[in-house]
Amino acid sequence: MGDGKANFTVDEALVGMGFGKFQVLVLTYAGMAWISEAMEMMLLSFVGPALASSWGLSSNQQALLTTVVFAGMLVGAYSWGIVSDRHGRRKGFLITATVTASAGFLSALAPNYTWLMIFRCFVGLGLGGGPVLSSWFLEFIPAPNRGTWMVVFSAFWTVGTIFEASLAWFVMPTLGWRWLLALSSLPSSLLLLFYSVAPESPRFLCLKGRTTEALIVLEKIARLNGTKLPSGNLISDHDQTELQEKNNPPSEDSHLLSPTRDENETTKGTDPDAGGVSSVFMLLSPELVKSTLLLWLVFFGNAFSYYGLVLLTSELSTGDGKCVPNQMHSEKSHDVSYKDVFITSFAELPGLLISAATVDRLGRKLSMSSMFFLCCIFLFPLVVHQPQELTTGLLFGARICITATFTIVYIYAPEIYPTSVRTTGVGVASSVGRIGGMICPMVSVGLIQGCHQTASIILFEIVVFLSGVGAVLFPFETKGRELTDHVSSSSSKV
Template identity: 75%
Template sequence: MMTGEEVEGSSSSYTVDEALITLGFGKFQILVLIYAGIGWISEAMEMMLLSFVGPAVQSAWNLSSHQESFITSVVFAGMLIGAYSWGIVSDQHGRRKGFLITATVTATAGFFSSLSPNYVSLLVFRSLVGLGLGGGPVLSSWFLEFVPAPNRGTWMVVFSGFWTVGTIFEASLAWIVMPRLGWRWLLALSSLPTSFLLLFYKMTPESPRYLCLKGRTTEAIDVLETISRLNGKKLPSGVLVSDNQIELQKIDNPSEDTVLLSPRKSEVESPKGMISNLGGISSLRVLLSPKLSRSTLLLWAVFFGNAFSYYGLVLLTSELKRNSKCIPDKLQTEKSQDVSYKGVFIASFAELPGLLLSAVAVDKLGRKLSMSIMFFMCCIFLLPLTFYLPEDLTTGLLFGARICITVTFTIVYIYAPEIYPTSVRTTGVGVASSVGRIGGMLCPLVAVGLVHGCHQTAAVLLFIIVALVSGICVVFFPFETMGQELQDTVSSIKQTDDV
């Protein structure tokens, strides 16, 4: 263990953040980006297919509109449980184990759902798919922990671009596959991208930040040396230290005569052991501790509003057109389904300008200002839709609203892992994502149900209120994370939280 001079002296020690800044963003991070991006594509595909599978299964099995909505809701219910569970698993046992389990569950359940003999078995398999998809935040946190702080926002927007690729690809796949082969083939083909994660799993490295926090510095150095070799840059000189060690050194700075090996060792290992033994309830207590409670509660509200608005706009793209001349509970079969494919396909392209806006705003305006402006802009686009409008104007307004909500969706997934320390990062993002899944789960039951019942004005007003409240919550976030280093422990974020 190091002496005080070794910890404090910048020439004799360095942190993971300092190492990543020195090594830069190179070949290594590109490979990590591609791997994590495939996982993000697969999640987007599994979410987008809900727009197509529900109506097809309803027609094939003569389901009620309630039963159709339930096919979507059980996926979100599974994600609600999965996002929380996999966050805890990856904070305790590593990011790699977290996404290995989630990829296995998603790929297996996705394939078997295509073979479902009846409605009940389809619900079971789709809920298991949701359980696996809940691990999405693990992959985003894993990638984030390899990116140098100065350009973290830009590269996280690039990572989010894989979601857009997934939505457009799924819409294209559905348009081609559904009329010819049916919904079972769409489910089977959509499960394939997740299988690629399993094929290349052995090549993936563990997060050096996570390893360092757990005291596995030798393994962390091995990963950093691999980054150094692939990026063609040298590591800083000195010894790798964690934020935890630096924090302890600041709290307890005894004289040289009293720096003994065994007491120092026990002091370092005590909090580390406490972190590694955090269970579900303990992790939740940390998230709701005085230093994190404000950020956590506001983040939950924003994730709920974001998911409710995003998935609602995806579903309403075809629903508002279908109900422009409202006939309660009447669902057209083949014709309206064709319009649905085309409408969702076109609306998916709204995410491209949304991503470009995110890339420009995230590291210039900052996370908070970008999100709040876009939430308020979304309300402006939605307001005219309280009236029945011509189809082209409806499409244009939904397109604009989709751009805005894509920006907020993209940036909140950058901001969320940045506000939490490494010790509870994936748990924090996972729980917030779970709350978002509640929004996604309620959306088809509430908002789309209103449209089906000829209450378009009420449905749109509901979206406006949710987006408005979400924007206000963003304004009250306690701090901005743009350009700041990631923190490893709860105590180390004290200065930041007071800003």
């Protein structure tokens, strides 16, 4: 940095090289993980009723199959985030893909209900690594069009749900649930097959002081994209901040205000090896605590609402307008209309289109909050019974809105955290969301089956509205904002 040459950061290099062939390959690889997670989650709608018929499972045992997956994801999202922040994104998703693929295939061979529960819990543990790959992909995208391409990445989830519904439609009536479980584990296996060619994030390498390796990755991006790197030396975000402070030193008065606190914040924000409990404490540091707590609220509300709406669709669209007792629910749950589930999966496409149209125009905060409040409007008429056609239309509209908010929050979450705690931050937030997914069947669908539709919908209204308020209160907008490497530099750019 002292040779007289110009300096450039990873963000500046990515903007200069643009989005090209390299990013398309990275998008395809990361998207396969999103397809895998969507398929493993979607199959729960088909396997439960099939097992109720072949193994004589009760409704509570069916629900427990879903709960253990969410429980595994809760632990995995936290654990793999810390691993990838300490040891690299590649090692993080290598472990998650291995666990998901092996446990998913072993689920198909489960001899009884207990073993199936264990294997599905491990599948959830592996699926908890989803935020690692989303953060990894994000770190290769130029800032100006980051939002749009993250929406495209989110579209892989919808592809996974549609593909799983199609697969179940053809496999379940003929080959049975074991074949569905085995075939659904293939996308995770493809991640392992192409793992050797997946590069490490140059932002992570810079954070660890491995700028030579980061430069090699950036040169590969330039070569595949047919562009050139900026001339000069590659420096990290922290190095750039130090240079700016050196060229524009703060006044003597600012040093006298709180020298100890400034030193402590710099030390805390620049420790690239912070991990485990220290990483979580960093999420609750003064610079990040507001963003973290609000993000937990939004993730909880999103997961609670999204998975709850999927379940509510089958609960409310009965067409007779009468409350169905619990025992009759268990009797009719053995029959699944694969065609209807397949068609319903397309409800997420408009949500993705809305996300793509608004995320880089209106910004993340306004896009999220407006969709949450619009969802409240769609749900409100359902506090009382409505005709079947209107009920279906209102639920369809609500699901569009929640799909849009879920898509946007997965763009916003990695952007508000610095590289040093990015996957940990998104992973912990995702874990909080899994709690919402675990709770929603018990407190929402349980109320519907207990003939308390009004109470159930009001509960949804409260959760969705509070999530919208949380989105409004986020401390800053990230549209077009450069990613940061450390907590101290993150707070300086707010």
